[in-house]
Amino acid sequence: MTVPPPDGSRDRRIEDPSNLWIIHPAGRRLLPFALRAGVSANSVSVAGLCLGTAAALAYAQYERPAFAVLGMLLSVGWLIADGLDGMVARATRTSSAFGRFLDGLCDHGVFTLLYVALAASMGTAEAWALAIAAGVAHAVQSSLYEGERARFHRRARGVGLAAPPRPTGGALVRLYDHVAGSLDRIAMPFERTLAATADPAALGRTYGARAVPPMRLLSLLTANVRVAAIFVATLAADPRLFWWFEIVPLTVVAVIGIAWHRRVEHALAAQGATAGRPASSFIVKEQKQS
Template sequence: METAEPVRRTLEIEEVTNLYFIHPIASRLTPLFAALRIPPNAVSVAGMVFGILAGVAYHHYQDPRNVIAAFVLMIAWHVMDGADGQLARLTNAQSATGKVLDGICDYVTFIAVYSGLALSLSGQYGGEAWILVIAAGLCHILQSAAYEVQRQEYNFWGLGRKSAEFVALTVPRRAIAAGPPMQRLADFVHRAYVRIQFLAAGVTVEFHQRLTVALTAHPDRDAAIREQYRRTFAPLVRQWSVMSANYRTLGIFVFALAGAPQYYFWLEIVGGSVISVALLRKRQARYRSFFEGLGMADEPPVALSMRTAE
């Protein structure tokens, strides 16, 4: 069965636990799901169910057996979360609806886990526990969005792969308005979600304009420019993987098993924010060094028309 995109995600920037554990398991399940004609969205929902059950187990984190059960359930969610994307690419079933549903399932999983822990912690700390958990959740959203955009941008510019995220911002609104009602709703939500991701990641229109101009003005250098992009940004994208859901799952497990999940939330608020700011600053420096490597350091950005994104 042919597919327009690789079934597995980009290996050179993949997070190590995905590379050697989660995605190999998902890869074994994906052909089975395809043979059984299970749609990718059903796999996403199944993963979400595992996540919700993990939240129920974490509500009783005082018993180590529940913590271990919750961790196993979250691993199952990670596997399903990897398999739904692989299945969509294998069967050419990618869609804006699937992207939105996948994001919703991810957030529902962490909302369930965070809520389960908050309910338990509120018995000891009262309403302050909910304030702590909600603040951590907001930081989680911003940090995760920034990480995902790094991956999307790398695939788009570094490898020249079609990106649903970038297409979502360039498809004219009149084209979306002409679609079926449910498709219009899914596209609208997807575009809004992508814009929030890009804002959190500090993606600048100037960088995208300048790189578009470079690729358009020098088609003979397309391969060289993309190679330069990969050399410049691949190490940074790998550093961003510390913000992946895998390490959050591991962190929750460790702190809950130690009987102090509240410290995980403080780590997410303080540690995650400090790391994110540092990585965003490094990213801006990499932008500059990238154009210096292309000999475009002093070229002003060209004001390309952005009307197609409106």
């Protein structure tokens, strides 16, 4: 049985193991203290940025193993803050488009600082070129993954969309949401099927069960995996290993995972439309066969 987190915000089936056993439990332990202190979610995001900045400064001295370990510990602190800000926002009902943007900006900002610190410490044209290429790949991969994860959580609850959502807020917020939602139009056939079915909860459960494998693959695009990769690369005294990991293997993961996710949803949409039957009919048939 899959047990949801206390705030019901995440599906544990697609969570990174380090989130399940380390990052999120630590955040939940800190949440009561943050609420009593009246700390805002945005303040927690900024605190995470400060921890990430300290991690970048530590990793800049990666040739000394002790600083690589310190960078890892500070990075874990940043990851905890990155989860805690969302917990605070939900607990205080202060979630907003700007808060999502700030959270994303701090995440990308930390990695930008890490890339700059490592490239500057190496001091070669190759290092700067790899850092820039990896940074671009990371930004695209992470934004697409966030869109896929939000889509999964919403659909698994049986909530479909009749039309693609329109980005709102300021120019930068709209840009961030536009990248994260760039696949919305491709995903619309299943969205409309889910929105129109007679039993969206049942179809949502079927979708959730089938979409878990590609979403687990896509969870390799989380910051947690990248933090571990940075630590391994710096211990090996070669940050280039991390950048190549982002540019090649993680790009392959993104392409395969997104294509797999589209295949799952398109198959469900096609089954729901077969012979003009309502989308829920194939769910009933599937349940009888199990």
